[in-house]
Amino acid sequence: xxxxxxxxxxxxxxxxxxxxxxxxxxxxxxxxxxxxxxxxxxxxxxxxxxxxxxxxxxxxxxxxxxxxxxxxxxxxxxxxxxxxxxxxxxxxxxxxxxxxxxxxxxxxxxxxxxxxxxxxxxxxxxxxxxxxxxxxxxxxxxxxxxxxxxxxxxxxxxxxxxxxxxxxxxxxxxxxxxxxxxxxxxxxxxxxxxxxxxxxxxxxxxxxxxxxxxxxxxxxxxxxxxxxxxxxxxxxxxxxxxxxxxxxxxxxxxxxxxxxxxxxxxxxxxxxxxxxxxxxxxxxxxxxxxxxxxxxxxxxxxxxxxxxxxxxxxxxxxxxxxxxxxxxxxxxxxxx
Amino acid sequence: xxxxxxxxxxxxxxxxxxxxxxxxxxxxxxxxxxxxxxxxxxxxxxxxxxxxxxxxxxxxxxxxxxxxxxxxxxxxxxxxxxxxxxxxxxxxxxxxxxxxxxxxxxxxxxxxxxxxxxxxxxxxx
Amino acid sequence: xxxxxxxxxxxxxxxxxxxxxxxxxxxxxxxxxxxxxxxxxxxxxxxxxxxxxxxxxxxxxxxxxxxxxxxxxxxxxxxxxxxxxxxxxxxxxxxxxxxxxxxxxxxxxxxxxxxxxxxxxxxxxxxxxxxxxxxxxxxxxxxxxxxxxxxxxxxxxxxxxxxxxxxxxxxxxxxxxxxxxxxxxxxxxxxxxxxxxxxxxxxxxxxxxxxxxxxxxxxxxxxxxxxxxxxxxxxxxxxxxxxxxxxxxxxxxxxxxxxxxxxxxxxxxxxxxxxxxxxxxxxxxxxxxxxxxxxxxxxxxxxxxxxxxxxxxxxxxxxxxxxxxxxxxxxxxxxxxxxxxxxxxxxxxxxxxxxxxxxxxxxx
Numbered sequence: 124x125x126x127x128x129x130x131x132x133x134x135x136x137x138x139x140x141x142x143x144x145x146x147x148x149x150x151x152x153x154x155x156x157x158x159x160x161x162x163x164x165x166x167x168x169x170x171x172x173x174x175x176x177x178x179x180x181x182x183x184x185x186x187x188x189x190x191x192x193x194x195x196x197x198x199x200x201x202x203x204x205x206x207x208x209x210x211x212x213x214x215x216x217x218x219x220x221x222x223x224x225x226x227x228x229x230x231x232x233x234x235x236x237x238x239x240x241x242x243x244x245x246x247x248x249x250x251x252x253x254x255x256x257x258x259x260x261x262x263x264x265x266x267x268x269x270x271x272x273x274x275x276x277x278x279x280x281x282x283x284x285x286x287x288x289x290x291x292x293x294x295x296x297x298x299x300x301x302x303x304x305x306x307x308x309x310x311x312x313x314x315x316x317x318x319x320x321x322x323x324x325x326x327x328x329x330x331x332x333x334x335x336x337x338x339x340x341x342x343x344x345x346x347x348x349x350x351x352x353x354x355x356x357x358x359x360x361x362x363x364x365x366x367x368x369x370x371x372x373x374x375x376x377x378x379x380x381x382x383x384x385x386x387x388x389x390x391x392x393x394x395x396x397x398x399x400x401x402x403x404x405x406x407x408x409x410x411x412x413x414x415x416x417x418x419x420x421x422x423x424x425x426x427x428x429x430x431x432x433x434x435x436x437x438x439x440x441x442x443x444x445x446x447x448x449x450x451x452x453x454x455x456x457x458x459x
Numbered sequence: 460x461x462x463x464x465x466x467x468x469x470x471x472x473x474x475x476x477x478x479x480x481x482x483x484x485x486x487x488x489x490x491x492x493x494x495x496x497x498x499x500x501x502x503x504x505x506x507x508x509x510x511x512x513x514x515x516x517x518x519x520x521x522x523x524x525x526x527x528x529x530x531x532x533x534x535x536x537x538x539x540x541x542x543x544x545x546x547x548x549x550x551x552x553x554x555x556x557x558x559x560x561x562x563x564x565x566x567x568x569x570x571x572x573x574x575x576x577x578x579x580x581x582x583x584x
Numbered sequence: 585x586x587x588x589x590x591x592x593x594x595x596x597x598x599x600x601x602x603x604x605x606x607x608x609x610x611x612x613x614x615x616x617x618x619x620x621x622x623x624x625x626x627x628x629x630x631x632x633x634x635x636x637x638x639x640x641x642x643x644x645x646x647x648x649x650x651x652x653x654x655x656x657x658x659x660x661x662x663x664x665x666x667x668x669x670x671x672x673x674x675x676x677x678x679x680x681x682x683x684x685x686x687x688x689x690x691x692x693x694x695x696x697x698x699x700x701x702x703x704x705x706x707x708x709x710x711x712x713x714x715x716x717x718x719x720x721x722x723x724x725x726x727x728x729x730x731x732x733x734x735x736x737x738x739x740x741x742x743x744x745x746x747x748x749x750x751x752x753x754x755x756x757x758x759x760x761x762x763x764x765x766x767x768x769x770x771x772x773x774x775x776x777x778x779x780x781x782x783x784x785x786x787x788x789x790x791x792x793x794x795x796x797x798x799x800x801x802x803x804x805x806x807x808x809x810x811x812x813x814x815x816x817x818x819x820x821x822x823x824x825x826x827x828x829x830x831x832x833x834x835x836x837x838x839x840x841x842x843x844x845x846x847x848x849x850x851x852x853x854x855x856x857x858x859x860x861x862x863x864x865x866x867x868x869x870x871x872x873x874x875x876x877x878x879x880x881x882x883x884x885x886x887x888x889x890x891x892x893x894x895x896x897x898x899x900x901x902x903x904x905x906x907x908x909x910x911x912x913x914x915x916x917x918x919x920x921x922x923x924x925x926x927x928x929x930x931x932x933x934x935x936x937x938x939x940x941x942x943x944x945x946x947x948x
Contacts, residue, residue, distance in 0.1 A: 174707075178709075178711070179710060180710060274590045344703075345703075345776055347703070352597050352703075353598040353700060353933055354598070354933050355700070355932055425707060426704070426705075427699070427703055427704050427774060427776040427780060428704070428930075429776055429779075430780060430931070431930065433779060441765075462874075480793050481796060482796045483796070483892075483894055484896070484908070488905075488906045499883070499894065499896070508815075510883065529794060530794045530796070531793075535915075553804050554620075555622075556621065556622065556948065558622065558625075559721075566627065567629065568591060
């Protein structure tokens, strides 16, 4: 029964009729959207709770059991607030910026398969396409920030572009090492190559580089220079008013979901679980992504913000050489 | 220690050379018939404090600057200028420090009228 | 490169109140910082001229709302000097205990706020607040209110320490002592913290003296000056107090000196409890008619948590003719330009946090 349901969407997608393909894609999109919204919501709540625990607070307690509906209440509040029209802003670009960013983030999520059968497409260069779209993010972000006409947003966008461009290179080099191990850029192949050993075991250096790079990509602490609330007020979101701000928060969690699922797929065997426990692959993937997300929250609760020049120096003088070394070691040990 | 205004600059100069390297505070007192500027100097190494009191008439209130000797004098002199209307000779003051409006009665003088209605932005400039 | 002028504040997450900074930056490097102050100027000095002597402490307390007890003491000490009142011996010890407790609370807040300014996600800030609250609870037990105490009277205090206060205080101080070690191990083993404080915002000894900065920043710049030692008041002489001095003059020294002063304060409180005599600590009633103090000039120095406060008071009949307050934060803020010039924009906030500013005290 579960197999039938699991194979329903792929069978639609594989059918020769275009109509069925479209229907399959729409159903898939709805399913993924539900999974990913639930994940982001629980993640947002956990983030508040965990950070509160680290600070001897209680976090939200009032709305619902353990304050589980607090984020929903905040969302309703944000959506009901006034939208401020800015004099200095380029109206069209400013309004388009954040929705475009969200669209890019969601696009990457749909490119990632969630189980051997649950996926929208199966491209031979799947992981590369994901990183190409991630590389688009700084440009869109720069547009969104620059068009608001605020100097804080301006500085924040410049920082963001610098970070994203300099951390892209070590990440791509790690991807190259993974491709050496998996003999291809197909995501199904990458996960398939991780039994019996996860790439985290085979390539611990690559894991560290990729995790740091991913933190920088997602701009979580200690790389949260984009939003640096004690310096730049809210960075690129300084002039963003309520509904767009809600969208920007959504974007943040979308990117966390994307990042942790990507980490789970690349290094922790994706949907592969212990074979003696018969649970669907999706469960294992979400579990792993969840644990990675919680780890990111732990870092957020403790880390200090790095300075931009130091972030760049660290990226170029440590991560890039290390990722090259990682590539060479991987080649020598596993390929030759 | 009472000092005359004409001799003030050289006195401070001399004290700076004697080791009074720390400016504690510049303030002023309005005694009704005359103003008195108070300079508190300190020698950190010698652990000595000295107070210089300079008297001046109300309608001819000015003091020479000592900012070239003590950078700390910068904000104190500006505060004294704003609050007591004592103009500081020998330095520039680009903007007001604590007050928002230029040219109102110096508020810390005794002649300042208490029950002035609240000023708005359209008030005196 | 072109110079950009950005305006930070008066409404900004890390300006500690209402401070406005106009910052000229060239790329990421600071060319000039111009603090605009006066948003909290309440004219306390002028207001004091219209009140009776003992009606003023509630106003002076609100200058520094993080360490009100210290201002309370500084003002009352000025009045005592003007009227020639001696403080009772037990009251001196009690005052020292309360002032040092206030210093601990204030420094805990300062460390937390500095970490917050450096982009820590409020964790140390909240720790500081929690531990500060424990000290505030002690002060509440001793004085009856949690934040604004108005606890000093001429020659003594409103009330003596409650019974059982000593045991409770010593127990709480042991806890604070342990927490301080935790702070140290957390912060000083954190490479990002060290990197963002070591060698940032340097102000060498000569410049520190010339700029007239005071308190922990002055001692962090290698100047061995503490009013408690150099011009001792109350029983600090008997308590074997030695000022904390560091020589690296950077943000780390300004943070570290606060940690060291907390430890020293804990030690002082313990010693004061040991030496404190029995007896009476109550001060004179508020409505006392004082002798004529016309044209009597007094000058009293006190070491507040943030630096030296000088009360210059010209007496009048029953009230001050002129009260001039040297606020430590005012002159420390004036040195911000010198400290942060040539640094990065992100370090401006770390430097500002290390100065531990309270805007109510800057503007008066």
